Amino acid sequence: MPYTPPPELAELSLTEIAEQVAARKLPPVENWAPENTGDSLMRIAADGTWFHEGGEVKRPAMVRAFASLLTKDNAGQYWLVMPFQKLSIEVEDAPFIATDVIRRDDAIGFRINTDELVLAGPDNRLIARGNAETPSLYLEVRRGLEARLNRSTYQQLAEIALTQSDDWTVTSQGKTFSLLPV
Numbered sequence: 001m002p003y004t005p006p007p008e009l010a011e012l013s014l015t016e017i018a019e020q021v022a023a024r025k026l027p028p029v030e031n032w033a034p035e036n037t038g039d040s041l042m043r044i045a046a047d048g049t050w051f052h053e054g055g056e057v058k059r060p061a062m063v064r065a066f067a068s069l070l071t072k073d074n075a076g077q078y079w080l081v082m083p084f085q086k087l088s089i090e091v092e093d094a095p096f097i098a099t100d101v102i103r104r105d106d107a108i109g110f111r112i113n114t115d116e117l118v119l120a121g122p123d124n125r126l127i128a129r130g131n132a133e134t135p136s137l138y139l140e141v142r143r144g145l146e147a148r149l150n151r152s153t154y155q156q157l158a159e160i161a162l163t164q165s166d167d168w169t170v171t172s173q174g175k176t177f178s179l180l181p182v
Contacts, residue, residue, distance in 0.1 A: 026068050026142070027068055027069060029069055029070075029071050029081040029082075030071070030143065032081055032083050032086075034081065034082065034083065034084050034085050036084060036085045037085070037086050037087070037088070038085065038086075038087050039087060039088050040052075040087035040088060040089045041053045042057075042080070042087075042089045043089070043090040043091075043092070044078075044089065044090070044091045044092065044095050045092050046092040046093040046148075047097065048095075048096065048097035048113045050062075050063050050066065060114075060115075063113075063114060064114045064115065066080060067095070067096070067114045069081055069082060070089070070095055070143070070145060071143040071144065071145070072143060072144035072145055073144075078090070078091045078095065093148055094138055094145075094146040094147055094148040095146070095147075096112040096113055096114060096141055096146065096147035096148070097112060097113040097147055097148055097149075097150050098110045098111070098112050098113075098118075098139050098147040098148065098149040098150065098153045099111055099112065099113050099150055099152075099153060100153060100156075101149075101153050101156045101157050101160070103160050106171070106173060106174070107119050107120070107121065107172050107173050108120045108157070108160065108170060108172040110139055110147065110149075110153070112139075112147045113147075116141070118139060118141055118147070119173060120139060120170075120172035120173070120175070120177065121172050121173030121174070121175050122173060122174070122175050123140075124139060124140045124141065125139075125140045125175070125177065126138070126139055126140075126170070126172075126177035126179075127139075127140070127146070128177075128178055128179055128180055128181045128182070129181055130181050131181055132180065132181065135179070135180065135181050136181075137149040137157065137179060157170060157179065158179060168180050
């Protein structure tokens with residue numbers, strides 16, 4: 001069955017998607033080097049749900065605020081970084097979930113669970129992991145952070161791939177990505 005994106009995504013042109021991506025103002029956490037470290041007592045579950053001290057963070061605005069401070073270091077540790085402190089945070093799989101996808105012109109845009117838009121391409125690669133029986137697709141978002149495609153988004157992307165060719169690849173912004181793990 002063909003996928004129909006929701007109106008808030010379907011009505012956007014590639015230019016409008018790119019403008020929204022560019023307009024997203026994020027704190028410059030990569031420029032901050034706080035020496036004070038600790039534990040945030042936070043966890044991001046594999047389904048993208050955020051928890052603090054065991055209780056679910058239910059306010060989407062709080063999740064978006066925390067997500068804007070999130071980074072991952074070279075050792076694979078996730079951190080919430082503020083100018084004077086950085087706090088570790090547990091991430092079960094990927095910190096974000098890709099919840100929607102749309103193809104426009106030569107690009108594929110994804111909406112992630114924090115309502116951000118990300119265009120797949122040279123700076124935001126699609127990565128296939130797992131094996132042929134249980135593949136998982138991830139989208140690079142920023143600062144070493146990834147979004148795992150949820151099942152319906154994976155299916156939508158598979159439909160896009162099959163309309164392009166039968167080799168289970170998609171091309172976005174001149175970069176070709178395999179949907180099959182190697």
